[in-house]
Amino acid sequence: MDKKIINIAIDGPAGAGKSTIAKMVSARLGCIYVDTGALYRAAALYITENSIADEDIAVELANADISLRFVDGAQCVYIGDRDVSGLIRTPEISMAASRTSAIPAVREYLFETQQRIARENSVIMDGRDIGTVVLPNADVKIFLTASAEKRAERRYKEMLAQKDCPTFSEVLADIIKRDEQDMNRETAPLRQAEDAVLVDTSDLTLDESADEIIRIIREKTE
């Protein structure tokens, strides 16, 4: 008999720990972790590199061939045959992705890719509109958040090792600006689905957050 496919949606603002925690949970549950932000970042990279004007995005993106590949469970994002997994992780692409992800043509282009992966695999998929738009029938929906200060503090600590590390205030301003853009856009804004469980990680360690999510998943699926 076919194994039942389980879809778990995790949404929340930038820096709430979604990807780290979702990776820990997917390893423990043995399902694929899908970071949909990487798709939006790859679209932003393609748009930036090719200097595509907003009005041309719908036509131009159709040729972009953006895809996810999973190697030993780890996700890589490709534009054609080029692995851009590293190139998409700059502050410039973070900001560009936040802007271009508000453009309906970008969301339409990436919609089917996300749905297909979830149709074919048991996934923990993280993003901004997974529980509300991409997987409205997900088995479990989590809205993962933390205060802007806590999120900035975590991002800042991660960035300290980098050469051109911004100041804490710059990191905080960046988080607040991205929250603003992600929550107030017209198409698929970041918001908690009505049937999503809220998990606030401000005062939780990564392990405690992962435990809490596993507890919620077990409660909903067993």
Ligand code: DC
């Ligand atoms: O999760 P992230 O920071 O890598 O996402 C980058 C940007 O992409 C983020 O500012 C909002 C956008 N995004 C989105 O609109 N919908 C998603 N499902 C995932 C990301």
